[in-house]
Amino acid sequence: MEVPGRLILSALLIASCLAELNSTEAEGRSSCTASLGGANMADTHKALILKLNADENCTWTIYRPENKSIRSIFSHVQLDPDGRCESENIQVFDGPSTNGPLLGKICSENDYVPVFESSSNTLTFQILTDSARIQRNVFIFYYFFSYDTSIPGCGGYLGALEGSFTSPNYPKPHPELAYCVWHIQVDQGYRIKLNFKEIFLEVDAHCRFDFIAVYDGSSTNSGLIGKVCGRGAPTFESSSDSLTVVLSTDYANSYRGFSASYASIYTESVNTTSLTCASDKMRVIINKSYLASFGYDENNLQLNDPTCRPKVSNVVEFAIPLDECGTVKRVEDHSITYTNIITFTASPTSAVITRQKHLQIVVKCEMEHNSTVEIMYITEDDVIQNQIALGKYNTSMALFESNLFENPILESPYYVDLNQTLFVQVSLHTSDPNLVVFLDTCRASPTSDFASPTYDLIRSGCSRDETCEVYPLSGHHGRFQFNAFKFLRSLSSVYLQCKVLICDSDDPQSRCSQGCVSRRKRDISSYKWKADSILGPIRLKRDRSASGNSELLHRTHADETQSQPFDGLHLFSFGVLALNAVIVATIAVKRFVNQRTNYKYQRL
Template sequence: MGPAVDCGRNLRGYSGTISSPNYPNRHPPFSYCLWHLETPKNTKVKLSFTDIFIEIDPLCRFDFIAVYDGPDTNAPLRDVLCGRRVAEVETTSNFLTLQFSGDYANSLFGFSTTYTALPQSNKSSLACNGDSMTVVFNPDYIHGLGYSSSDLTLINASCTAQSDNPIVFEVPFYGCGTVKKARHDHIIFYTNVIYGTAGGDVITRQKDLQFFVTCELDMDSTVEIMYMSTNQVIYNHQENGKYDVSLAYYQSKDFDSPILESPYLIDLNDTIFLQASVNAQDPDLTVFIDTCFASPEPDFKAPNYDLIRSGCIKDNTYHNFASGSGFARFSFNAFRFLKVHPSVYLQCRLVICDINEAESRCNEGCVTRQRRDLGSKLWKTHAVLGPIRLKRHSESEAAGSISEKKEEVVKTDQSSLYIMGISVLVVNILILALVLMRYYRKQPTGYRYLPVATQ
């Protein structure tokens, strides 16, 4: 009997194959596999089991395949399979978890399945990413219109489908004929067309086929960073919105060496260098630092301290560096809040602009008039970096914590002596009471008068 076998992995894509260990040979005893699959947004997953040959049991209690409609085994259970059969299973979302479990006996030949991403509408789907849009067609839908994947192209005819089953177009925002248009309400539109070219040399009875695909991206993003002077460790975390925006610390104004270690040790009044970047292929995009403010609390309640507000610099150590294609850079000197607040949280509102748009927000600079509140729903991207630990403050805190521990030890010793004294006193009182009770019990009983019952 061999050791347990762990298998499975994380998968992303449009289609592929999943098989049990050693397939088409016998799978090892005690096999346990988990595959986590993610397909493009607005699609679902279709599993086609071409071969299942595992231990036969009406209740699938021994060897089994479980299909979950979601990213893990806490998701709804879609189906449980075993025995000798073929099967098809579909999810309702673009996440699927496949579990295979085998016990110690009757190891057979396992299974093989293909997975395919299909539009949730069974026709077509569109998903907008940070620098491209993903179009997925159900092949049956395109075939029903009289076309195949080889008949479809983008505006630039050299840009064809990346996959035949399903039919998938990865449409870049910059290239393949994509047209970009910016509006003053902080929206950028990217549009392309998928054409169907009719076959034949002289005539055709097929209708012209054109799919217009458009992604509109909000240009306002928010990045939250923090630096702390406590021993708490903050792991890097990034949450992607429509635009993929990141914020990173750098060691100097040259911005050639990002800070990778955590925590990032720094002294009060040292200069902190940061770069905000939009991760997109479009070279005409740039980033503008609209607002950055600090708070001692993660919920950004008062007190707040502004570094820059609506493009107007509020802190005398804040400095903007020249921006470029896809990035903006700035710096300020490290500080701490008074009244022994150990942490500083920084929240920045970033605006993404088209370099070629003369009237964009990036070219307005400082705006002193009251601007329309963009609302939190437009703040698409959040990232947590850090911590930056203030060296001197940390040392003073460490010294303070040592003195506090000494005081706690002294207080603990005093409390222990007090409790011990009280305990000794209580024990002595109990002993004295016991002695008195025994003494009085040995004394002769005197005459006593009892009341006489009356009729």
């Protein structure tokens, strides 16, 4: 009964897919120059199948309801494979016309699934094709969504050398209208092997409706390794130390989703040993052939704590926690170091003499801001390696819903009201429990490069804003709150940057213990345990009174340029009448130019 059951299930999947496809084609099939009749604002989504001809040149605009954003997904694009991006492309603009900011350009050279999100209330597509007489097909799916709502388990950051993750609600049906992004980042010198244990999505030959996209890099603009849907259990492998996985779903036919796991594969050539220092561990790689040259193998290795064993693959790898496995911590002269020793044990050939060299590797991490050095000493009889590397602590910054700091806000950008209280936490990710985080300086800027202007919230541990409140030291977390503001004569986006100091909690003379110092006795700019965290953008919600009403959605392109009616002729002078005459003449010229050009603005 198992085989007939699978056949019936496959038939149901294909039938549901064809039903949706036929429905989509019925409502959305159109050429570029045909009128679509406008999108119903009561609909939260729409799918379009476009069959483009040669020499197309048209422009469409999508309007969103109030307090919503637009996400458009070009899940299938078939343009002229020999066409150049300059002569055949689809450009997407953030705004009601092609004068808005360009979000991106789609052409046959793209090696990813284009996805665009608006920050304004409109999104504009400009489609241009060359003279080649071939059929072109484009599938566009767009929907309205709110940054204020999030789907639990939808995306995230995976930084361990191995791990697993699933689609939201797995093994129950995945949510509708979801766009989830997982970023996998492992240590330098590793590649990532991604194994899908199960994929159960809607079936489609081009994976237009529900799909998983895997990118060979740290973003969705990296090279596309593969796009899959339906049922299967594929495996992918990255060419570097990062991988990005995307799940995109539409509004119908939800199934189990997926379950996946990943592992790291060491790829760099190691002649002897290598050491890297992370915020929570030391990582030592030893080449097997190097061990064999001394007559040893992985079974002869041990740390200060013999119960901590290495991971063996094509190399021997020790992941040594900073507070376990016999690691020794030392604090002196504003420096924290972590040391452990790898020794090689073997039975002596005689109780009196030996001809086998004794190999000992001393690994030492000194935590500083940013740099790496390695030193090795070799003696004539015994071989002693001293591996020393400089590392930096891993910190991150996030907004929270309340002063309990329990639920981090995952939306980016995060939309807030003016004067709304914001709760900020800088976190130190380390296994050393005896460290504290001190907020030295926090400032705001309207741009991510923190060029002028900037505004200080905290300086030298002291609050510089009347609404800013700095919380007491709290272990691995530095916390403060302030009321939201915007920069004059700038965009409504605000970025936050904090410089933090990391100290040993048992050191009463550390800078962290001094707290607010308005006039410092000495400069601590060279303090070793500094780390920078950046958060943003934080954006202001659009003023409801300035958003207009629904009548604005039905104005024509020419109506948007017309002036408002008179409130009373007695309020206007002859100068105003002359100005209106100029405006009318400008509108007439603009209409004449629009009739002469190939551009057509059609409301979706």
